[in-house]
Amino acid sequence: MSSENILRKSAELLFQEEIDTLIKNEKDPIPAGWKMSPKSVLTYIIGGKSGKTEITPKYIGNKRIVEVAIATLLTDRALLLIGEPGTAKSWLSEHLSAAINGDSTKVVQGTAGTSEEQIRYSWNYAMLIAQGPSADAMVKSPIYRAMESGTIARFEEISRCASEVQDALISILSEKRIAVPELNIEVPAQRGFNIIATANTRDKGVNAMSAALKRRFNIIVLPTPNDKSTEMEIIKKRVTQLSALNTVNASIPNADIIEKVATIFREIRNGVTEDGTMKIKQTSGVLSTAEAISLLSNSMALAGSFGNGEISADDLAASLQGAIVKDEEKDAVSWTEYLENVMKKRGSEWMPLYKACKALND
């Protein structure tokens, strides 16, 4: 399996050059367990220069948030990133660990089925039974491995796993050691160990976390993009990156198309038109920036595979339909209302899109 055929490269592979340049040009002191100084991590995330090399921005938004995140990781508090779906929580978590440790793969995924073993350790049961407890028979969790090596572990969607399971983290975060009674050892964490967790505010959200666990995290809220131009920038950047990776035979959508998508998404998301004059019914879905990005990639795929490489109104309409109408009955009504009351009245520029959407929605 060559690395060329990997569907989604990890951040440290993708941006290896940038990381190496930053490490090479490092002048500030590096904390224990880290590969570069906090300042370089900041440059890596928000963009800038290292020596003569341009470092591309990974997170486009409030710079201060990234500063607070990095500062948290320097203290012994764990970091919890919360926000609406699609606000780059996992993205930021991945890139922070890529820059700090060069490894973003120590991930625990929070699901309803996540058990304590995935947080601490489990066993190769065959070996366990055959030879009794031994270090070989132990299957270490990503958190265990992070403690051993003094690096960062990531816990995605922490609020999705059962509270009892989450609480296994409490003693790990306070005492910074894991006890393995079966082997009569205790593994202390090396310096540089920390956990970055993410949680969604839209589902049960952070409320399901026990107060004791919440207290052990410094919490940062990631906002949706403040203004349209920031959102457009994010969309454009990501779409360009994704299309390069996925070898789609279509040209990058121009600013006009991106603006239309951004406008539609923002208006429905906020429930009001841009000029604030008309209220709009919101849909059941979130319409996050991430969805806008994948919508455009989708349109590009349609254009490249079935069209002439340029995104047409039909391609866009098809993707919009899929992204916006999630709950058939209610969303279809809201979408129709939006088309008739808002898009239709916007003038000749929007006419082709309006017609295409209307045709699909009927």
Add this chain to the structure above:
Amino acid sequence: MSNVEIFGIAHHSPTGAFELLRRLDEVNPDVVLVEGPEDLTNMMKWLCNKDIRFPIALMSYTQTQPVQSILYPFASYSPEVQAILWAHKNNKECAFMDLPTSVFLAFDNNRIYDQDGQESRFDVYKELEKVSGEKYEDYWDRNFETIAGTGKYQEAIKVLGKELRLLEENDTYSFSRNLIREAYMKRVILCKTTEDKKVFCVCGAYHVSGLETNEPMTDDEVNKLPRLESSSTLMPYTYYRLSRLSGYGAGNKAPGYYDMLWQALNDNTLNENFTERYLVAVADEQRKSGHIVSSAEVIDADLLAKTLASFRANRIPSLTDMHDAAISAMGHGNESELVESFLRIEVKGDHIGSVPEGMGTTSVQEDFNNQLELLRLDKYRNEVAEELALDLREKNTVKDEEKALIDLRRSFFLCRLYVLGIHFAKPLQTALNGSTHMKGWSERWSLQWTTNVEIEIIESSLLGDSILSATSNKLREMADAAVSIDEAARVFHLAFMCGIPETSVYALNALSNIAVDGAAISSIANTADILSTIIKFGSVRKYDSSILIPLLEKLYLRYILTLEGACVCSDDGVGQVVNSMNIMSNVQLSIDSLAEQGDTFVKLMSRISTRDDLHPKCSGYAMALLVERGEADETLLLTELSRRLSPGMPVDLGSAWFEGLASKNRYSLITRLAIWRCMSDYVENLDEEEFMRAVVCLRRALCDFTAGEKSEIAENLGEIWGLNKQQAATAIVRTLTEEEQTAIAEQTKKMSDELDEFDFDDI
């Protein structure tokens, strides 16, 4: 100028004050000159008084109307204040050196003067924000406020001042004004400088290079300066006013925070535990409002704040660092959880400075303060509005007469403030806001002190020396200016509310003197209304209203004689006439001496109700009054009704009469089925065109009925027509279709066009 040192500061900067004091100790000058209006030098001694509590402000104002004023606020950490206190402590000569207030007042009006030009400042801030990547307050906090003791302040601020100056050279108005001021200040400096005296000048950093290089003002130029007569006084001030939140340009966003910084500088604990102190204060406020904040979270916040500070190589976390750390560790990532606590610490809404008695204030201010104390209202003297409920009746449980009537005296006091336009008290539920038929003994007010209130108090000193005399004079002025009887009556009412018997007599005389003869019917009615209310409820305010009765009787007689004539009026005026009828009817019934004259009143109403040549609404209303008093039996009512609604009569007149009838006591109308039978017959017999007209007119008459009343009428009609009551009601009360609406609109337009086409010359 070798004996002169010029020390630049930023206004209201604690580090500036701190570094200034150190420098003063080092240099030990003989004379200290401070940037401020020259003529306020004699107020400096008040600032040094031990009983004064900052923040306070010096206010200068013109003596004539319209009063213009300028305000110079001072906090305890303002460098100017500290310089003055230093000079006082060390027995050194101290003076203000800027242009006198008379010149400033002549320059511009009513701006809180922030001494470095407000307009251009905004551009400067934006530029700094772009370059430094953070808000101005943060930039200032990090680079200037937290570097105390490093010895770098003076130089840093000199550079800042110089660069600011370069930026502003394009803005001619502001720049030239500063040049004038600097020339004057230079002149003062040179006057004070001699061979053996060291002079130390404290001024805004912006002015340092100007004072160093510019020429002093010549005698000639001094004489050419414009001036306005002015007086000055001290007044209390608040942190809220000082903060940028209230729009004050040179202010700090967080004066409370600066206060803490100042204390830490003086205790020498800035580097030791300042961050901890602030974060604990936040945790404290959070806990007071019911949030749970553990000490562990405070520790985390502390650590995070210091880490953030280290990113920018700051020794001490700035306010923003502390905020962000608190939000993350104590506020679960949500600023909204902490913002209230932040504001309570940094802006301290309920904290007001105070100026002790007798200190450089006007006599009205002193009287105001005295009254507040006597009436035990001083706890309301803060920027948080609070409600006060008063019961004006004498408290039987208290022996002391003064205390028994304290609420009454409070009401008098607050009414006087209202008359003077001092917005300390807002009447929520009193006879002042027009509800003359309320219980006279219960009042509700909302009390709130703001700096505007203080300014308004000072303005009243133009009218008199105390609140009472100022009010009295104001009311006399108003009485003299009254041209109609109800204006005079209103002044009288105010005098009554304020408890000033002599002035109310004055107003009453003015009222009697204005010719009752020419008065409009509505004025008579309004005046009678006011007088009758006072007669009824005046005893609560200890007023002997017997002198009012002859006047009221005179008005009543006049009314009776002129009402019929007034009923010949246009559609515009009929509303007032009808209203007056209502008022006078109530007056007649409620005042003893008039109650015996009921017969005359009834006869008048009968006449009006039957005459055809008066405005039909008046006639209808007169009938309604009779019905209400029980003076009209059903036959009379029906006869009149059918007469008015007979085929010969124009529809407009008929429905206007009905409108008048329906304005009062609807219930008695609704229950009389016969009326509706009559109406129903009438409408059925109209032809097409007349029907449309009737619709428009009757709609107007019936539109004021409530939904409940309408459906009852509909049920009545259903009964008359022999239909099922409920069904009829639903069918009648449904909303109109579009067609029907358009038809009505057209008809309305047609009828109003007709009016326009009416040829008046034809008469």
